[in-house]
Amino acid sequence: xxxxxxxxxxxxxxxxxxxxxxxxxxxxxxxxxxxxxxxxxxxxxxxxxxxxxxxxxxxxxxxxxxxxxxxxxxxxxxxxxxxxxxxxxxxxxxxxxxxxxxxxxxxxxxxxxxxxxxxxxxxxxxxxxxxxxxxxxxxxxxxxxxxxxxxxxxxxxxxxxxxxxxxxxxxxxxxxxxxxxxxxxxxxxxxxxxxxxxxxxxxxxxxxxxxxxxxxxxxxxxxxxxxxxxxxxxxxxxxxxxxxxxxxxxxxxxx
Numbered sequence: 001x002x003x004x005x006x007x008x009x010x011x012x013x014x015x016x017x018x019x020x021x022x023x024x025x026x027x028x029x030x031x032x033x034x035x036x037x038x039x040x041x042x043x044x045x046x047x048x049x050x051x052x053x054x055x056x057x058x059x060x061x062x063x064x065x066x067x068x069x070x071x072x073x074x075x076x077x078x079x080x081x082x083x084x085x086x087x088x089x090x091x092x093x094x095x096x097x098x099x100x101x102x103x104x105x106x107x108x109x110x111x112x113x114x115x116x117x118x119x120x121x122x123x124x125x126x127x128x129x130x131x132x133x134x135x136x137x138x139x140x141x142x143x144x145x146x147x148x149x150x151x152x153x154x155x156x157x158x159x160x161x162x163x164x165x166x167x168x169x170x171x172x173x174x175x176x177x178x179x180x181x182x183x184x185x186x187x188x189x190x191x192x193x194x195x196x197x198x199x200x201x202x203x204x205x206x207x208x209x210x211x212x213x214x215x216x217x218x219x220x221x222x223x224x225x226x227x228x229x230x231x232x233x234x235x236x237x238x239x240x241x242x243x244x245x246x247x248x249x250x251x252x253x254x255x
Contacts, residue, residue, distance in 0.1 A: 003039050003108050003133075004038055004039065004108055004109070004110055004132040004133065005038055005039045005040035005041065005042070005103070005108055005109045005110070006030075006038055006040075006041050006042065006109075006110055006111075006112055007042045007043075007044060007095075007099045007103070007109060007110070007111045007112065007187075008026065008030075008041075008042065008043045008044065008111075008112045008114070009044045009046060009091070009092060009095030009096065009099070009111055009112065009113050009114075010022075010023070010026075010043065010044065010045050010046065010091075010095075010114065010115070010116045011046055011048060011088045011091030011092065011095075011115065011116060012045050012046060012047040012048065012050065012054050012055075012058050012091070012116055013047070013048050013049060013050050013054065013086060013088070013091070013116075014050045014051060014052050014054060015050070015052075015054045015057075015116045015117075016050075016052040016053040016054050016057055018116070018117060019045075019054060019057050019058065019061075019116060020057055020061065022116055022117055022118055023043065023045065023061055023078065025118070026043060026118060027043065027076045027078065029122050030043075030075065030076045031075045031076055034125070035075040035076070037129065039108065040077075041075055041076045041077070042076070042077045042078075042079070042099075043076060043077070043078045043079070044079050044080075044081060044095045044098060044099065045058040045061065045062065045078065045079070045080045045081070045116075046081045046082075046083055046090075046091040046092075046094050046095045046098075047080065047081070047082050047083065047091075048083040048084075048085060048086050048087060048088075048090050048091045048094075049083070049084065049085055049086025049087070049090075050086075055080075055082055058080040058082075059080045059082075061078050061080060062078050062079050062080035063080075064078075065077055065078035065079070079098075081094055081095070081098055085200065087200040087201050088115075088201065088202055088204060089197075089199050089200035089201050089202070089203070089204030090200045092113050092204050092205075093194065093197065093200065093204070095111070095113075096111055096113075096185070096187075096190050096194060097194070099111050099187060099190075100187055100190060100191055100194075103187060104187070105187050105188040105190070105191035106187050106188060107135075107186060107187075107188050109186070109187040110132065110184055110185065110186055110187070111183075111184075111185045111186075111187060111190060112125070112182065112183070112184055112185075113182060113183040113184075113185065113205065114142075114182040114183075115182075117227075117229065118227070119182075119226060119227055119229065120142050120181070120182055120224040120225060120226060120227065121225060121227050123142075123223070123224045123225040124142030124181070124182045124184075124222055124224045127142070127222035127223050127224065128140050128142075128184050128222055131220060136218075137218075137220050138185070138186040138188070138189040138212075138217055139183070139184065139185050139186065139189060139209075139212050139217050139219050139220070140183070140184040140219065140220045140221070140222055141176060141178060141179070141181050141182070141183055141184075141209065141219050141220070141221050141222065142181040142182035142183075142184075142222050142224040143176075143177060143178040143181050143221035143222055143223070143224065144161065144178050144180075144181055144224065144226065145161070145165065145177035145178040145221065146177075146178075146221050146222060146223040146224065147223075148223035149223045149224050149225070149226070150224075150225045150226065151224075151226045152226065152228075161178075161180075164180075164244060165177060165178070167244070167245065167248060168206065168248065171248040171249065171251075171252050172210060172248060172251055172252050172255060174206075174209065174210055174213060175213060175219075176209050176213065176219045176221065177221060178221065179205055179206040179208075179209040179210075180202070180205055180206065181205075181224065182224070183205055183208065183209075184222075185208070189212065189215070189217065192215065193208060193211050193212060193215065196211045197211065198254075199247065203244065203247045206247075206248075206251075207251060210251060210255070214255065
């Protein structure tokens, strides 16, 4: 058995329609063959500023998991946390803080930062398997820019990704090709990086990758398969592009 343990951190914001089904899908997958490869498996649901019943559902899922693990040793623990501020970065920061508080800055624990709808299914986890025991790797990215990734989405999103990648490289010299995918982060590295990250929105993972590279880490990019989304896109090219440019400039001045 691999000594590594996984802590999935799922941001939960207005997810009442799909949360229970997606968590069930994740727990079922982790309880299968995956459970034999790891020393422990955990799912942290971090509700952040929802206006629907997301917190009640997350809390119920956590209580159900605690009851099941109390009666018989289950392979996957589900816990729910409530973060009052809305923002995916708030959720990631809270989830990582909770993981470090529970397990310490351990070399054996990996946090997985992804979205509640599991946009890559489990293709990112499958790609990451060979590298968990590699002592030189402490951060990995499920990368849409990987040459073996399968990404089927509109030209608008593809163009925005290319422009953003070029802007990151020019503005702050980032080497990683995709800073907006799923993140696999070892907790000993997480403890060092968290105090540096100021963003609490979608820019959070870009700051995380930036400071990891500044720390001397090589981010291993992994091939992924992007799942068909049931949600309409909320991307606003002009507004979102302007905000990303502003945050890149601010990060450059900080760096």
